[in-house]
Each structure stands twice: as structure tokens, then as C-alpha cells.
Amino acid sequence: MHFTSETSSNGVLERTFLVNDVPGVLWSPEPGSAVTPLLLLGHSGGMHKRAPGLVATALHGVTTHGFTVAAVDAPGHGDRERSRADRQQVEAIQRARVAREPIAPFVAEHTMSVAERAVPEWRATLDALQTLPEIDAAAPVGYGGMMLGVTTGMMLTASDSRIAAAGFGAVFVNDALMDVARQVTVPVEYRVPWDDEDLDRGAALALFDAVASGEKSLHARSGRCHPAPDHERADSLRFFARHLGQGIGQVFS
Amino acid sequence: MHFTSETSSNGVLERTFLVNDVPGVLWSPEPGSAVTPLLLLGHSGGMHKRAPGLVATALHGVTTHGFTVAAVDAPGHGDRERSRADRQQVEAIQRARVAREPIAPFVAEHTMSVAERAVPEWRATLDALQTLPEIDAAAPVGYGGMMLGVTTGMMLTASDSRIAAAGFGAVFVNDALMDVARQVTVPVEYRVPWDDEDLDRGAALALFDAVASGEKSLHARSGRCHPAPDHERADSLRFFARHLGQGIGQVFS
Numbered sequence: 001m002h003f004t005s006e007t008s009s010n011g012v013l014e015r016t017f018l019v020n021d022v023p024g025v026l027w028s029p030e031p032g033s034a035v036t037p038l039l040l041l042g043h044s045g046g047m048h049k050r051a052p053g054l055v056a057t058a059l060h061g062v063t064t065h066g067f068t069v070a071a072v073d074a075p076g077h078g079d080r081e082r083s084r085a086d087r088q089q090v091e092a093i094q095r096a097r098v099a100r101e102p103i104a105p106f107v108a109e110h111t112m113s114v115a116e117r118a119v120p121e122w123r124a125t126l127d128a129l130q131t132l133p134e135i136d137a138a139a140p141v142g143y144g145g146m147m148l149g150v151t152t153g154m155m156l157t158a159s160d161s162r163i164a165a166a167g168f169g170a171v172f173v174n175d176a177l178m179d180v181a182r183q184v185t186v187p188v189e190y191r192v193p194w195d196d197e198d199l200d201r202g203a204a205l206a207l208f209d210a211v212a213s214g215e216k217s218l219h220a221r222s223g224r225c226h227p228a229p230d231h232e233r234a235d236s237l238r239f240f241a242r243h244l245g246q247g248i249g250q251v252f253s
Numbered sequence: 254m255h256f257t258s259e260t261s262s263n264g265v266l267e268r269t270f271l272v273n274d275v276p277g278v279l280w281s282p283e284p285g286s287a288v289t290p291l292l293l294l295g296h297s298g299g300m301h302k303r304a305p306g307l308v309a310t311a312l313h314g315v316t317t318h319g320f321t322v323a324a325v326d327a328p329g330h331g332d333r334e335r336s337r338a339d340r341q342q343v344e345a346i347q348r349a350r351v352a353r354e355p356i357a358p359f360v361a362e363h364t365m366s367v368a369e370r371a372v373p374e375w376r377a378t379l380d381a382l383q384t385l386p387e388i389d390a391a392a393p394v395g396y397g398g399m400m401l402g403v404t405t406g407m408m409l410t411a412s413d414s415r416i417a418a419a420g421f422g423a424v425f426v427n428d429a430l431m432d433v434a435r436q437v438t439v440p441v442e443y444r445v446p447w448d449d450e451d452l453d454r455g456a457a458l459a460l461f462d463a464v465a466s467g468e469k470s471l472h473a474r475s476g477r478c479h480p481a482p483d484h485e486r487a488d489s490l491r492f493f494a495r496h497l498g499q500g501i502g503q504v505f506s
Contacts, residue, residue, distance in 0.1 A: 194461075194471070208473075216474070219473075221468075222466070235488060
């Protein structure tokens with residue numbers, strides 16, 4: 001892992017990094033804040049490590065709870081080249097949208113393909129982050145994501161015991177994802193829009209039901225996916241604070 | 254309206270009152286806190302104005318948000334005589350439970366009957382509360398409730414424009430309640446247990462769907478109705494603070 005840039009603003013240190021060839025961003029409290037819980041954030045398909053909602057969550061997480069927050073570009077996203085196979089899958093989604101056909105099956109297929117490649121990258125990134133002095137390598141880690149970030153995060157959570165709490169947003173559900181959900185056993189918070197024409201409510205409820213966690217909650221709100229209101233962002237971060245603890249030496253709101 | 258007792262503890266003034274023959278409790282910040290938003294809390298069937306969860310919510314609302322919180326005994330509950338017809342309905346519920354038959358139809362019928370009588374009592378109580386100097390009679394009022402308190406609250410919210418935000422918990426749903434839900438248009442937060450054998454998930458989702466509010470959210474968590482975790486209580490009170498404002502001169506956590 002090496003850091004490629006470093007800036008600081010309003011009490012938040014922002015560093016870009018590379019782990020192997022995967023570019024990421026790390027937001028953390030100013031140095032001297034001692035140990036800080038680690039939260040990983042997964043962007044949605046078509047977005048990247050600096051998606052506006054993701055950055056807003058990261059900054060709130062650092063300033064309110066003293067978290068260190070990491071995001072990386074998924075394969076074919078952000079600063080990374082998109083492969084020919086990925087381009088073809090994205091074009092299939094776009095054609096379905098133009099033709100006003102259901103996009104869900106195309107999105108779910110593409111998402112699974114990207115997520116399968118993203119999971120080992122997240123694992124390597126987490127290995128690297130846990131070598132940093134401000135991260136307690138024995139401490140529980142949180143994962144939050146939307147859409148592609150949900151699929152990736154469920155696969156990571158089901159397979160990596162370091163993830164101790166997961167916050168998921170809307171996602172296109174298919175049978176493969178249902179199978180992954182049945183292997184998720186850590187506390188889960190799942191936030192879904194109630195009125196999004198692209199998303200199947202019944203599938204969202206079935207996915208929530210499939211999650212094997214003893215502690216899980218579903219939050220549905222009227223309206224579409226975007227934008228999430230600020231108070232939802234704050235609620236989600238409180239969920240992580242309950243399960244990960246808070247950074248030492250922070251002032252909490 | 255007249256007050257029948259007054260005590261004070263940990264910064265919370267607690268007064269009991271009568272409006273006509275309906276006994277109630279009012280929890281408020283210590284005098285001198287100027288204007289304070291008003292929150293009405295409706296207890297569940299078989300409980301009363303000092304139900305433990307209700308009192309915990311009331312005290313948190315006063316100390317954290319500067320609310321004034323009121324609760325009254327529903328007809329046949331708490332300090333009030335239960336009529337012969339009510340006794341017969343309660344016995345029908347108990348017989349069904351002992352026989353391991355579904356209790357929902359019996360509970361829903363009894364609940365509708367009690368709620369129809371409770372609504373005019375709440376309206377008179379609200380009239381009286383709005384004459385108090387610490388209550389701004391023009392300010393929006395909140396209503397929160399569980400079970401019987403949901404049915405009562407939905408009917409009150411649908412028919413009294415002073416109620417500007419409503420927080421509902423689990424409830425037994427029937428067609429009459431579905432009709433009431435379609436008349437509720439203020440912001441609503443609806444919290445349901447996901448794994449309660451007495452409650453029908455599908456009916457809960459249908460009720461949420463029927464609520465006509467442009468701003469509504471559903472919160473389902475694994476487990477049964479009781480006890481609600483403290484963080485849910487805090488979340489619900491933040492919902493009211495967003496819509497009612499906060500008391501003046503309070504320290505907020």
C-alpha cells in the first residue's frame with residue numbers, strides 16, 4: 001500500500017492510496033486522534049470512490065464518530081479501465097432502459113460479475129489498512145454500500161469475519177444474491193426506497209428475510225433511491241457507532 | 254382541566270390531570286423553559302398511561318428534546334372502569350389465546366371499539382393542553398403510539414389537523430384501519446417487529462402502503478414487539494424533533 005496524495009480540511013485528513021493497482025481514498029481524523037474504528041464504503045454501479053453520497057457519509061463518519069473511512073474504485077469504475085466484457089454488459093443495461101424493458105436482470109448479472117472481482121480487492125485493501133498505526137487490527141470493521149456496493153459487501157461480509165456490522169441500501173436481487181444473504185450473520189441495517197420503479201419491493205423484503213443475522217433491521221422510506229436525506233445518513237452512522245464503537249478523543253454530536 | 258398532583262425529578266416536572274373524567278399525565282421540562290413542542294403518547298391495549306415503554310419515551314423526549322409529553326388512560330384502561338361490553342371482548346381475546354387460535358380478529362374489533370371512544374377524549378385533552386401557557390396553541394403536535402395507541406392515533410391524525418407528525422408501532426390490522434390509514438397525510442414513521450407470531454407481516458406492509466403521506470418510513474427489526482431497544486426510542490424522538498422542532502433553552506444530545 002502506498003499513499004499518493006494527502007490533503008486536510010475541516011479536521012478531516014484525506015489521503016489517496018493504491019493497493020496493488022486498486023485506487024482508494026481514506027478519510028480519517030487529524031493525526032493524534034489515536035485509535036479509530038474502520039468503516040469501508042462501497043459505491044454503486046456506474047459511480048466511483050468519490051460518489052457524492054459516499055463522500056458525505058465518509059465526512060460525517062469522521063467528524064461525528066471519529067471513524068476512519070475507506071473507499072476504492074470497483075473494477076471498471078472511477079479511475080480504472082472498463083474491460084470489453086464489462087462494456088458489453090453496461091450497454092445491455094442501457095439498451096434495456098432505452099427500450100423501457102426491465103433492467104433488473106441485466107444489472108444483477110453485471111453487478112455479480114463486478115462484485116466477484118471486487119471482493120478479493122477489498123480483502124487486500126483491508127489487509128493493508130490494518131497495518132496502519134491508527135487502525136486496531138483486532139477491532140471490528142464496518143461495511144456500508146449501495147447497489148453494486150451491497151452485492152460486493154454481502155459477499156465480503158459472508159466470507160470475511162473481520163466485517164462485524166453491515167449497512168446495505170437498495171440493490172437488484174437475484175438468486176445468487178439471495179444465497180449470499182443466507183450466509184450473512186452479523187448485525188445488518190438495510191435501507192430501501194419504497195417507491196422506486198426500477199426496484200422490486202417484494203424482492204427487497206425477501207432479501208431482508210434471507211439475511212441470517214439475529215440482529216437486523218429494515219428501513220423503507222417513501223420516494224426513490226436518491227437523494228438519501230441527511231437524517232438517514234446520520235442514522236446509518238449511529239448504527240455503525242453502536243457496533244464498532246467510536247473514535248477516541250472525538251467530540252460527539 | 255385540573256391538575257391533581259405534581260412532582261419533579263431529574264429536571265422533569267410530572268403532573269397528573271383530569272380532563273372531564275379522563276385521567277392523564279403530563280411530563281414537561283422544569284418551569285422557565287418557555288415554549289415546548291407537544292407530543293401525545295397512546296398506550297397499547299391492556300396497558301395504561303404509565304406503561305413502562307411509554308414513560309421511558311416521555312422522559313427521553315423531555316430531557317433530550319425539551320418536549321412536553323402527555324398520556325391518558327384509554328376507556329376501560331388504567332384508572333378507569335372497564336364496561337361489561339369491553340370485559341366480554343377482552344375475555345374473547347383471552348379465550349382465543351388459550352385455545353391457540355388467532356387473536357388478531359378479536360383484538361382488532363376490541364381495539365376499534367375502544368379507539369372510537371378514545372379519539373374525542375384525546376381531542377378534548379388536546380384542547381385543554383393548548384390552553385397551558387408553556388404550549389404554543391399554533392404549533393404542530395406529534396402523536397406516537399403502539400397497538401391500541403396506533404389505531405387511536407391514526408383515527409385522531411386523520412381527523413384532527415393539529416397532529417402534524419405521527420409515529421406508529423405494531424398494530425393488528427383490519428379493513429376499517431386500512432380505510433383510516435388512507436386518510437393520514439402527515440409525515441409518518443412506522444416501526445414493526447419482523448418476527449412476532451401474533452402479527453401479520455403482510456398486513457403491516459399493506460397498512461404502511463395505504464398511508465397517504467408523501468413522507469413516510471417503515472422500520473422493521475428482527476425479533477418480537479418487546480422490548481424496543483433504547484436506540485429505537487431515540488430514533489423515534491429524533492423523527493418528532495425534525496417535524497415539531499425542539500424546546501427552547503434545552504441542551505441537546
